[in-house]
Structures are given as C-alpha cells and as structure tokens.
Amino acid sequence: MVQHLSMLAAAVDGLLDAGLTEMSDGEVVDMMRGVEQSLRRADALSHRLIVESVERSVPASLGYNSPKKMLIDVLRISAADASARVAAARELGVWHTLSGDPMPPALPETAAAQHDGAIGVGHVRAITKVMRKIPHAVGNEALADAEAVLARLAREGTPEDVEQAGHRLLAYLNPDGNLGDDRDRKRRRGISIGRQDTELMSKISGELDPVARALLDPILAKWARPGMNNPDDPESPSGDAEDPSIDREMLAAAAARDTRTAAQRHHDAFSAMFRVLLESGMLGRHRGLPTTVIVTMTLEQLERAIGGLATTATGGLLPIEDALAMAEDAHPVLALFDHAGRPLHLGRRRRLAGADQRLALIAADAGCTRPGCAAPASLCAVHHVTDWHKGGRTDIDSLALVCDACHAQVNDGPAGWSTRSAPEHSTYPGRTEWIPPPHIDPTRRPRINHRHHPGELIEHARRQ
Ligand SMILES: [Zn+2]
16 A cells, blocks of 8 residues: 555655656646546545544544544644545445455445446445435335436436436425425515615525426527627627527627626526517507606716616616617617606607607606605606695696506595696795694694605705
C-alpha cells in the first residue's frame, strides 16, 4: 500500500509538471476525462480505508465516538463532507462478517460503477437519495432491480438525469406513496406576484400544479432557448425558436453569444409571451378599452426623455426610458398620455369609439378618486359625478374613475358620500371632490384623493 501510494504521488507530480501546450485540443479533452476517471476511482479507495478503520475500531481507539468525528479531525473536512463519506462507505464499501468473510456492497452495481471510475460522488448521492425513498415493502428483488437501473443510468448520464429518472421510478414502484393526494395539490397551487420594490422589481413565488407545469414546459423549451428573445442582443430573434421564418444561422450565432442564466432566459421568454398575447388581440377589451399597456407621463418627462417614472393604468411604475423604448418600436400595445389626457403616443391606429373619455380619465385621475382609496385605474369604472348643487351633467368634466367598492358608498342616504367637480377657483379645478357624510365630518368639507398623484401628496404635506 505504501509503495503504491508513493507511486501515485510520483504520477501526480509527473502530471502536474508535464507541459500542456504541445497537446492537441482533442488530447486536452481526453486528459480531462482521464483525470476525472482516476479521481472517481480514488473515492472507492477512500471507502476501503474507512471500512478498514471502522472494522478495526480505529476511531474508538483514538478517542472518537464516531468515524465521522475522526475524519473531520484527521482530514480537516467539513462535518457534511465527513458524514457523506461515511454514508457512502456504508453503502458502497465491502464490509466483512465477524468471521472475516467479505459481504457484497449494499449497492453493488453503484459500487462497481464507481470502481470503474464511471460515476462520481454526485451520481452516488443521487442514487442513494432515490434508493432511500423506495419503501421496503416492494421487496428485495425490486430494490435490486431499481439499483441496477439507476447505476446503469448514472454510467450514461448526469446526476440530474439519475434524479429525474428516480422520480419516475418511485412513482412506478410506489404509486400511492410520496406523491401526496390531489387535494394537497389543489390547496398548494398558486402564484403570488409581489409589489414593485424600490428598484421596481416584482418578486414572484408560488407553485404550479402538474397540469400547469406540463403546459409550461413545452413553451419554455422553445421560447427560452439560448439565443431567443434576448433583450440585451438586438440580433436575437423573437418569438418561437422553431418558427420557420427564423434564420437558423442567426439563431445559432445569437445562442453562442447568449450569456443569460436559465432563470433569465425564462424571464425573457415570459416577457416575450406576454407581449405576443397582448398584440394578438385575443384578450379583447378590458372595461371598454383594448387590453393594452396604458402609460401616463408628463410632457416635460417626454421632452427630457430620461430619468423619472411613468405610471401604468394598472398602478405600476415604469422608467421613462423603458416607456419611450416601447413607443419607439411603434409598439401596438402602448398608449402614452400626459396628465391632462392629451395623447402623446397611440400605438393603435384604429380609434376606438367611446374609449377616449376613459383614456382621458386614466390620465387625469390615474385611479379611484375617493379620498384614501389606492385602487388603480384598471380596477375602476367610469362614473358620472352628480354635481352636488346643480344635479348632474354628463360631459367629460363630470366623469370620474371610481372603484366598485367606493361607488357603493355614493348615495343619497344619511351615511352616503356625494361627489362634485372641484370649482374653477379651487386648488385642483375640475378634479372630483368627495363630500363626506356628517358622521365622518360634520362640516362636510370636500376632499380630493392624492394617492395617485404623489407630487400632490408631497405638496400637501409641505403646506400643512
Ligand atoms: Zn375606490
């Protein structure tokens, strides 16, 4: 053993000193594969030594109450690494009966594959993880078959392949087992979309049920493929990777340049899918307007074209640069308005009858007009503001965005609110004023909602 180890050290010395520059590309790759194989075989050697030390009670004689603690001290490895090595030795090592006869390893095919240098630590971990989940009720023969199947897969694939095949194997061997029942899945399904944070990013979390997953995977396979839908690469094709109109060479070149992570590609695929869905016209109308991105910004913001935030009708914020970039593409699902309701950009050529009033209101009100209500324009309907004194007009000045919950509070009863357009000489002429019922304010002073106009909120706070 000592002699072999010194030969191994000499061989490693030789490899470390050998020149690499004279090697061909193919030889470099072959070398990588050869070194990997030897390192994997060395793991089998580690098992042998652990088995030997445990069978001789070396840890106990050195004062350790477990082989793991000895490995930590002697090899200076982490606790996690030490327990993984002891567990692997238990399943892959050749142990002996009390009379000294060798016993086959608990996972014989896996041990053989490791001995050949065909599989590494990652493969072994994947196999043992699956094997541990197989219920013993399936019987020894089925267990042995499963191990042989996994070891064969490991020789040909990656640890991920083994784990994936393992899920299927488990479902086959234990159809009523770990999968949980349909009720659990129904309860757990969900996607939560968080608020925009200070960097305007929105956190998504949740769980897909198996049907949603089955529907999603084939879409991502095409739309999230490397090179596709990459916003950082102007030459990247958009849409579906297998669309016959996409130039194959262009896609291949874009894929070679693509440095996005899988998560980033998924994100960009979603963004591209949302755009196509909006452009398709399939979504029809929402509260009388085409389902579209409606953005409001001031004329001043438009002229400066940089810095600042535009607001969307759904209550979101969008950097001005991004809104203008969308408009530059003659984006068919974008409408830009200034706060007075004047159109700055209309993505759709076709004018929509009756839509203008709503668009003007989205620009002017931005959301529900009742004081304190945060409902964005997309949750509001257009309501007639019945003038408190004169009793109702129906031109643009007497229309307002009101969400359904707030609208229910406008009535002639003793606890009802009433509304009117703010008079010419007031601070915000033309805006919708809400007059509280006496139990809220005995003086019934009209109020205006500043929630959707942050500039006013600041102004308001300064004045007080
Ligand atoms: Zn409201």
